[in-house]
Every structure is written in C-alpha cells, then in structure tokens.
Amino acid sequence: MVSARASDPLFSWIDTKGNIRPLVKQTAIKFINNILVSWGWRMSFGHSFRIGGVSYYLAQKVDPKIIQITG
Template identity: 60%
Template sequence: MLRVLKATLDLSDPFDACIWALACCAFWGMMRFSEVTVKSRSDFDGTKHLKQSDVTFGADNTGNLFTTLHLPLAKTAEAGEVQKVHVTEHKDTCPLDALLNLARMVPAGPNDPLFSWRDKKGEIRPMVCKAALEHINSIMTAWGWGTSFGHSFRIGGASHYMSLGKDPEIIRIAG
C-alpha cells in the first residue's frame, strides 16, 4: 500500500507530501487516522491535534534514528496524558524522511498542524480526514486495489509487525 502511494504521489506537491507523511506515520506508528487528520478545516485544535512542535527527532545509543510524535489527545491515553508514538527508519517508506520532506514542502510555525499543506494562496491547511481518504482511495482504485478506511494503516502496520514475528504484546501496547 505504501509503495503504491509513494509511486503515485508527487512528493514535491504540499498536499501529496502531507498525504505521504501521514500515511507513513499512521502505518509504522499504528496510529488511528483521527490522530493524524482533523474532521474539518476549522476543527484543528493544538490541544487535541498534532502540532509541528509535537515532533522530536533523535537517535538511540547505537545510532539508530527515530522520531517521537507526542499525541496531545489519544483514545487510549488517560485524561491529560500525552501518548508517545515512536517511529523508526524504514528504507523506501521511511516516516522520518516523509516528515522531513513535509517540513521542506510546508514550512510552518511550531503551533501549526503537523500534517498540513499549503493551498494556492499560501495558507496552511490541516489535513482533513475525508480529503485524505478520498485522495488515497483514488490512487488505490487506479491501481486496481480496493479502498482503504481510517484504520487500514493502523491494521496494516500491526499486521506487518506480526508478520515479522514481533511480540503481540508489544504490538498491542504500541498500537
């Protein structure tokens, strides 16, 4: 699914760069689509949705790079608890590279939506769930695949980790 998206999207286009970044993060981070998108353009709230400042990049003690997304509101988190989603490098579908590309394509301030794009007037727009899924599904159907839904990336990521033999309890806790 991710490779089909990458082969089709124009990563120099702000909207497509945003789609790519949120798809990679949702898949590898086993995130709900509601954690990477908003219901409507006016729905963005920095106390509930990911902002630019909610992302940190780092390296572990062996030099492996990772990114942490600090979710201000998550379905499985306690009230007021920030849930952390860690994603690591993944060759041609790397969420770190996708986030860095998004930052180049959509320069934004610390309180702007993380998963956002710039319209033709230069205004920053948060990615709306319906628009993201419509765009993704238009690509999937053009390739002769079925359509996806919000949990497809979360389920896909969990299934991928299971196929690699990862401990189901770790997958359950992470996602």
C-alpha cells in the same frame, strides 16, 4: 500549494493567502482511494492508518496517555 513549516500541524500546507490548511481525513482517504482503485486494489477506510500511527508512537516510547489524548 506550498509546504507547511516544521512547526505547523502534520499533513498541512500554506495556501495562496498564507493560511495554514490541514489535510482533513475525508480528503486524504479520497486521495488515497483514488490511487488504490486506479491500481486495481480495494479501498481503504482509514482505520489501518490510525492503528499504524499508534503502533509507531508506542514504538517511539511516547506516553500512551499522550497518544490517547491526541486521538
């Protein structure tokens, strides 16, 4: 796996064929849950990441409409 460039979507990488590949939610949650369960913690379902992301961007003074549009 090769890291993506700064201009590429967040949480993406360049595959062996040179294509930009996004990390989809299902894959990310599966990876995170495997770690959490191995540590004896409960699983996450992703909602806390969405709330955390919104809080972060609001604290950075990003226009709420932009946050809403990007989901």
